[in-house]
Amino acid sequence: MVKQGVVPDELTKPFWDAANQGRLEMQNCSACNRLQNPPLPACSQCKSGEHLEWKEMSGRGKIYNYGVVYDCPVKLLQQEQPFNLVVITLDDDPGIQMYSHLPGTPVDEVPVGAAVQVIFEDTANGQKVPEWRVVA
Amino acid sequence: MTTENAPASMYRTTEGLGVWEHKGKVAAVGIGHSPTTRRWDGTPENTMGANSIIALRRAIEDAGVSPDQIDGLVLDPVTTTGAHWPEGQPIPMDVVNAFNPTDDPLDGIAKLSAEWILKNMPELTNVKFTMYGLGCMSHAIVVAAQAVGEGRTHTCLVLKSWHNLEGRYNQSGISAADTVPGTFALSPGRTLWGAPGSYGTALQFAEYCRKYGKSHDMMAPFMANSRRNGLLFPEGYWAQHRPEQLTAEDYLNARWIAKPASLFDNDIPIMVSGAYLFTTAERAKDMKQKPVYILNHASSRGAQRSILPTLDEVEAETASTGRKIYEGAGITADDLSFENMYDGFSLFHQFHLEGLRYRGMQNGDALDFYQTDISIEGPNPVLPSGGNIGSGRSRFWMHTDCIQQIQGRAGARQITGVKPEIGVSGGPMPMGGNFTVWSASPG
Amino acid sequence: MVILISFDIDGTLEVGDPPGVLSMDLVRRTKAAGILIGSCSDRPISGQRIIWEQHNITVDFAVSKQQLPDVKAKFKADVYYHIGDREDLDRQYALAAGFEFLWPDEALAEPWLHLDGDSS
Known part of the structure; x- marks a missing residue:
C-alpha cells in the first residue's frame, strides 16, 4: 500500500x-x-x-490491537479498502505504539499478540516509512 | 468587547476538590433549538449564524425573560462538524451582508464569534460578559455555570452551533493531498495510515470485547433504544427528516467503517444550534420554567501515553470522572435517576456508564446491561435523550434532555419508570470531556 | 433475458435526501417490465422497506451497501445493474460485486429497456 x-x-x-x-x-x-x-x-x-x-530502537514489537478500515478518509488509500490497521507496541517499551498496515497479513486475520519486525516502505514521494511484518 | 477563551481555572479537572462551591446556586431555565438540516443550502436563512439566532431567541422566550435582562453569553466559536470552508472558494458576500458582519466574512457561516451574535441580536443590549467555552456545548455549559456561580454574569445565554458543508466528513483538504507534513503523518488522529474518525474508539471497543468476552452484536438493543428515544425528540434530525427506526436487523447488517465500528456506530453530521438560559437560583425562582439546578460540573483531561488510549487508560479516566462528578455534587451513584452521557461514537457509551458505576455497574457489565430493560419506561433508563445516535451530531441533546426530563417537559420521551430528580450529562470523549449534574432541587 | 436493477436511494431517487433525478414512476415502469428490482442504500433496511411500501412498490430486495454480492448470489439474472450517485459507495461497490454501474442521469434513458432478448 x-x-x-x-x-x-x-x-x-x-x-x-x-x-x-x-x-x-x-x-x-x-x-x-x-x-x-x-x-x-x-x-x-x-x-x-x-x-x-x-x-x-530494536525494530521488534508486538501486535497490540487492530481494526479493519472499510471507509478511509485518505483518498490514496481508498482503492486498497478494506485493509488492516494495526497498533504495534515496541519491545523496547510496550507503552509506545506505532501504526501499521501489516503488509503480508490477510484482511481481518490479524494475530493479536504476535511478534512483528519493522521494515521500511516507500511512500508516494519516495520518503521511507516504518512498517511492520509478522515474524514467522 | 474582547471575548477570551475560558481559563483552565474554570474547569474542575481533579479529584479532591470537594463539593462545588456553587452547588445548587445556578439553574437552567430556558431551552431553544434551531431546526436541523443535513447541510448548509447556501441561503442566509439556513446559515449557522441564522440558526444560532433562532436558538438563542427561543431560549430567551422559553425562559420568559426580556432580552435586556441578559448580561452574559458563553459559546463555542468553533462550529465545524469536520467540514471546513474550501481554500480558495469565494465566500458568498450576499450571504455575509445579509447580516451585520464582523471583520471575518466566514463569521456566522463557518465560525462564530460573540461579536457576531451581539451585532445581529440588537435586543441583547446589556451583555457585559462574554466568554468562549472551546470544544462543544459540554464545555460552554461548564463555563457558563462557573461564571454565574462566580457572579460574573447573572443571566447568561449558552450557545453551541454547528455548520456542515458539502462533501464527505474529513475527506477533503489534507486527506486528498499528495503529501503531508511529517508531524501530521505521525499524529495520533488522522495520519498517514488512514484511520477513520471512529477508529480509535473501535479499537478500544475491540479490546473491551476481548477482555470481557462481549461482542458487537450486543450493542443492538442500545442502538435501537437510542434511535427510538431520538425519534421521540421533535428537535432532532431523524425525527424531523427521516423518522426511521433502527432495528437490530438494520444494525447488524450495516456496513463497516472501521471494524468493529459500523456505519450506525457513527453519528450523522448536521447543521443545528442549541441554546440554554442559565441564571442564579435566586432569580430562577420567579421565572416561567421550573428551575433545574446544577449540582456540579466536572472535567476530564486524560492523556494517553502514546498514539491511542488503551482500555486500561480509558477505564482509569472514566472512573476518575465518575468520582469527580459525585464528589463535587455531594451525591453517590445511587442518587442518579438517569444518565445522559455522550454517545457519538456509540461504542464508547459503555465506558462512560461503567465509569459512573451507573446502577452498580462495574467494568465489563454494560453490554449485558443493554440486554435488560433500558427504556424510558423502565427503572434503569439509558440515554433517554437518544443522544447523537438518536438525533444527529449536536453533542447537546443529552443536556437538553436532562433539563426537560427534570422539568417534566420531555413529552413523549418523558421517563416514567423512575422519578426524574437527578441526571448527569456530558462528554464528549471518555478521555476528555465536561460533565454536569442536574437536579430538581438545589441539594 | 432476466435483468436485475438495484437502486441507491439518497441522491438517486426522487424520494432521497438529497432528492435524485429518478422518479418513482420510472421504478414502477421498470418493475412492470418484469425486471427484478430493489434498493441498496446506507439507510436502515427497515427504512428502505417503508419507503417502498409507502409508494406501493413491491421490491425483490432491500439491502445495505456491502450486500450486493448477496443479491447476486440470491437472484439469477443475465444482467445486474446498480444505479447510484457516489463513486465510493455506489460505483466501487457495484463493480466489485460484478454489477454494471449507471449514474442516475444515465439511468434516466432506461437503457435496460433496449437490451436484446426477453426481459421477463
Missing part, C-alpha cells in the same frame, strides 16, 4: 531521516529516561524540551 508522500518538518526530520537509512528511531527524554511517540516539542512527563534526543 503506497501511502501519501511525507515532507519532513523540523520536529520529525530525525525520525524520517533515520527511516530513509533503515533505522527506527524514537524520541527520548534523557532526563526522564522515557520514550515518547508521537514526537512532541517537549517531554510529556517533565514538560521540558531540553533533554529530548532521538534513540534507535
Whole structure:
C-alpha cells in the first residue's frame, strides 16, 4: 500500500531521516529516561524540551490491537479498502505504539499478540516509512 | 468587547476538590433549538449564524425573560462538524451582508464569534460578559455555570452551533493531498495510515470485547433504544427528516467503517444550534420554567501515553470522572435517576456508564446491561435523550434532555419508570470531556 | 433475458435526501417490465422497506451497501445493474460485486429497456 508522500518538518526530520537509512528511531527524554511517540516539542512527563534526543530502537514489537478500515478518509488509500490497521507496541517499551498496515497479513486475520519486525516502505514521494511484518 | 477563551481555572479537572462551591446556586431555565438540516443550502436563512439566532431567541422566550435582562453569553466559536470552508472558494458576500458582519466574512457561516451574535441580536443590549467555552456545548455549559456561580454574569445565554458543508466528513483538504507534513503523518488522529474518525474508539471497543468476552452484536438493543428515544425528540434530525427506526436487523447488517465500528456506530453530521438560559437560583425562582439546578460540573483531561488510549487508560479516566462528578455534587451513584452521557461514537457509551458505576455497574457489565430493560419506561433508563445516535451530531441533546426530563417537559420521551430528580450529562470523549449534574432541587 | 436493477436511494431517487433525478414512476415502469428490482442504500433496511411500501412498490430486495454480492448470489439474472450517485459507495461497490454501474442521469434513458432478448 503506497501511502501519501511525507515532507519532513523540523520536529520529525530525525525520525524520517533515520527511516530513509533503515533505522527506527524514537524520541527520548534523557532526563526522564522515557520514550515518547508521537514526537512532541517537549517531554510529556517533565514538560521540558531540553533533554529530548532521538534513540534507535530494536525494530521488534508486538501486535497490540487492530481494526479493519472499510471507509478511509485518505483518498490514496481508498482503492486498497478494506485493509488492516494495526497498533504495534515496541519491545523496547510496550507503552509506545506505532501504526501499521501489516503488509503480508490477510484482511481481518490479524494475530493479536504476535511478534512483528519493522521494515521500511516507500511512500508516494519516495520518503521511507516504518512498517511492520509478522515474524514467522 | 474582547471575548477570551475560558481559563483552565474554570474547569474542575481533579479529584479532591470537594463539593462545588456553587452547588445548587445556578439553574437552567430556558431551552431553544434551531431546526436541523443535513447541510448548509447556501441561503442566509439556513446559515449557522441564522440558526444560532433562532436558538438563542427561543431560549430567551422559553425562559420568559426580556432580552435586556441578559448580561452574559458563553459559546463555542468553533462550529465545524469536520467540514471546513474550501481554500480558495469565494465566500458568498450576499450571504455575509445579509447580516451585520464582523471583520471575518466566514463569521456566522463557518465560525462564530460573540461579536457576531451581539451585532445581529440588537435586543441583547446589556451583555457585559462574554466568554468562549472551546470544544462543544459540554464545555460552554461548564463555563457558563462557573461564571454565574462566580457572579460574573447573572443571566447568561449558552450557545453551541454547528455548520456542515458539502462533501464527505474529513475527506477533503489534507486527506486528498499528495503529501503531508511529517508531524501530521505521525499524529495520533488522522495520519498517514488512514484511520477513520471512529477508529480509535473501535479499537478500544475491540479490546473491551476481548477482555470481557462481549461482542458487537450486543450493542443492538442500545442502538435501537437510542434511535427510538431520538425519534421521540421533535428537535432532532431523524425525527424531523427521516423518522426511521433502527432495528437490530438494520444494525447488524450495516456496513463497516472501521471494524468493529459500523456505519450506525457513527453519528450523522448536521447543521443545528442549541441554546440554554442559565441564571442564579435566586432569580430562577420567579421565572416561567421550573428551575433545574446544577449540582456540579466536572472535567476530564486524560492523556494517553502514546498514539491511542488503551482500555486500561480509558477505564482509569472514566472512573476518575465518575468520582469527580459525585464528589463535587455531594451525591453517590445511587442518587442518579438517569444518565445522559455522550454517545457519538456509540461504542464508547459503555465506558462512560461503567465509569459512573451507573446502577452498580462495574467494568465489563454494560453490554449485558443493554440486554435488560433500558427504556424510558423502565427503572434503569439509558440515554433517554437518544443522544447523537438518536438525533444527529449536536453533542447537546443529552443536556437538553436532562433539563426537560427534570422539568417534566420531555413529552413523549418523558421517563416514567423512575422519578426524574437527578441526571448527569456530558462528554464528549471518555478521555476528555465536561460533565454536569442536574437536579430538581438545589441539594 | 432476466435483468436485475438495484437502486441507491439518497441522491438517486426522487424520494432521497438529497432528492435524485429518478422518479418513482420510472421504478414502477421498470418493475412492470418484469425486471427484478430493489434498493441498496446506507439507510436502515427497515427504512428502505417503508419507503417502498409507502409508494406501493413491491421490491425483490432491500439491502445495505456491502450486500450486493448477496443479491447476486440470491437472484439469477443475465444482467445486474446498480444505479447510484457516489463513486465510493455506489460505483466501487457495484463493480466489485460484478454489477454494471449507471449514474442516475444515465439511468434516466432506461437503457435496460433496449437490451436484446426477453426481459421477463
